[in-house]
Amino acid sequence: MPIDLAAAMAAPPTTKTISWTTRDVLLYHLSLGAGRGADPQLRWTYEQELQVLPTFALVAGQGPSAGELAPTALRLTGCDIDLRRILHAGQAVTVHRPLPAIGEATITTRIADLWDKGKAAVIVLEHSAVDPAGELLWTTRMQIWARGEGGFGGEAGPTEDAALPAREPDLVVERATWPDQALLYRLNGDLNPLHADPAFARAAGFEAPILHGLCSYGILAGAVVEELLDGDAARLAALEVRFAGTLTPGETLRLRMWREADRLQLLATCVERDDAPVLTHAGALILS
Template sequence: MMPIDLDKALSADSTTREVSWTRRDVLLYHLSLGAGRDAATDPELGYTYERDLRVLPTFAMVAGQGPSAGDGASSGPELPGIDIDLRKILHAGQALQVHRPLPPEGTATVTSRVTDVRDKGKAAVIVLEQAATGDDGKPLWTTSMRIWARGEGGFGGPPGPDTETSVPDRAPDYVLDAPTTVEQALLYRVNGDLNPLHADPEFARTAGFDRPILHGLASYGILAKTLVDGVLDGDVTRLTGLSVRFAGSVFPGQTIRTGVWRQDGGLALSATCPERDDAPVLSHATAEVRS
C-alpha cells in the first residue's frame, strides 16, 4: 500500500452520484430500527404505514442503498489519494444535518469529497463530507463521516483538533431505553450494509467479537427515533442535526440507554448498554432541534 497522499486527497475533485428511494425503503428503515414492535398496542403508523408516512431524518444515511437499489447499492466511499487496507478502517463518528424534511420517496444528487485527513500517529482520521440536493436544486442534507484507519498514521499530516464534548454535570433530563431484538442486525442489513460482521458468527469471531454486532448506524438511527418519540413529541421535523462518536458495540438483543440533557441550542446525549454495566455506545453526542 502507498502512504496517504494528503495533497491529492484534499485537492481531488468531488464525486457525484444519483440516488433514489421509495416508500418501501423508508418503511424498511423504520422497521429495522424497531418501529411497530408493539403492533398490538401501538403500530406506530406514522413510521410503518405508507399513508401519511413521516421520515426519520437519519434515513439520509441509507437513502439509495435499500431494496429499490437492487444489487447496485454503493459498496463504500471513494477516497482519492488514500490507498488503505479497508479491513483496518472503523466508522469512528457521524454527523448529519437535514436542511428540510425528507420526502417519503424521491431522488437526490449526492456530492462527496474528503475534507480533512488527520495524522494521529498510530492511525489516520479521514473526514468524508457528503451533500445532497433534491430535484429542485435545493439542499436536502449534509453528512460528515469520520473514518478511523488503524496503522495508517505517520504520513506527516496535522493531528487536527481534539474536540471534547461532555454532558452537563447533573442528572439527565430524560433517561430513555430502547431495547433491540436478536434479529435486528439481520433486518438492518437489508438497508444496504451487508458487512458479514453483522450476520456471520464465524466472521464476527475472527474480528474479535463473541457474536455478530449491531451496525453503528443502526444505533445512530435508534438514537434518533428515541429522541423523536421521547423528547420531540413524535415530530420528526424537529430533529435537524445529530452528531455522535461511536464508542462501543451493541449485541442484538441488548438495550441502548440514552441520557438526554437540554441545553442552549439543542440536546447533549450519552448512550450506554445497561446489560454491560453501562458500557458506552455513543459519546460526544449532540442533537440540534427545532422548537
C-alpha cells in the same frame, strides 16, 4: 497501500444521483425497531401517515441490488483500506428541510479532512444532497477510523470535549435491540460482513457480528423525536455522535438526554455491560 495525503485532499468531489421510495423508508424505520411493541407507530410504519426520520439521509438510495456482493475494501483516491481495518467513528447529519418519503437527489462527496492519529487514520467524508430543483436537502459528515493507517504525516485533528452537564439528565429511556437486527438493518445498504459473518467478525477482533453504528444512531434519533419532540420528525434539525463502543444485537441501549433551549446533549450506553459507552460526544439541534 499507505495513505497518500496529497492525493486524497486534492481529489475532486464525486457525484451520483440517488432515489428512494416509501418502501425504503418503511424498511429503515422497521430495522430500527419501529412497530415492534403494542403500539404500531403508524407515523413510521404506514405509508398513509408516514414521516421520515432525518437519519434516513444516511441510507437513502443505498439499498443493495439483487445479487450484489459485499465490498471488501474502502477505496477512495489516496486511500485503499481493508474493511477489517476500519470502523465508523462518528457521524453528523443536518437536514435543511423535512425529508420526503419518495425522492431523488444528487449527492456530492468529498474528503473534507484526513487526520493522522499515529496508530490510525481518521477520514472525514462530507456528503451534500440537493433535489432536482437544486434545493439543499441534507449535509452529512462521516468519520472513518482506519486502524494501522496512521503515520502518513497529517495533522492530528481537533480534540473535542465530551463533558456532560453536571446534573441529572432530563430524561433517561431504554431501547432494546434483538438478536437478528443487524441482518435486517444491513438491507438498508451497508453489507459489511462485520455485521453478519461470525468468522469475519472474529478476524476483525470481535466475538460476534456487531450492530451497525448507524443503527444505534437511528435508534437515538427516533427516541429523541418520540420522547422530546412530540413525534414530529421535522423538529430534529441536526444530530451528531461519536461511536465510542460497539453493541451486540440483543443488547439494550440506555439513552440519557439533557436539554438546554434548542440544543440537546446525549449519551448512549449498554445496559448489560455496566453502562459501557456506545454513543458519546452526542448533540442535537431541535426546532420549536
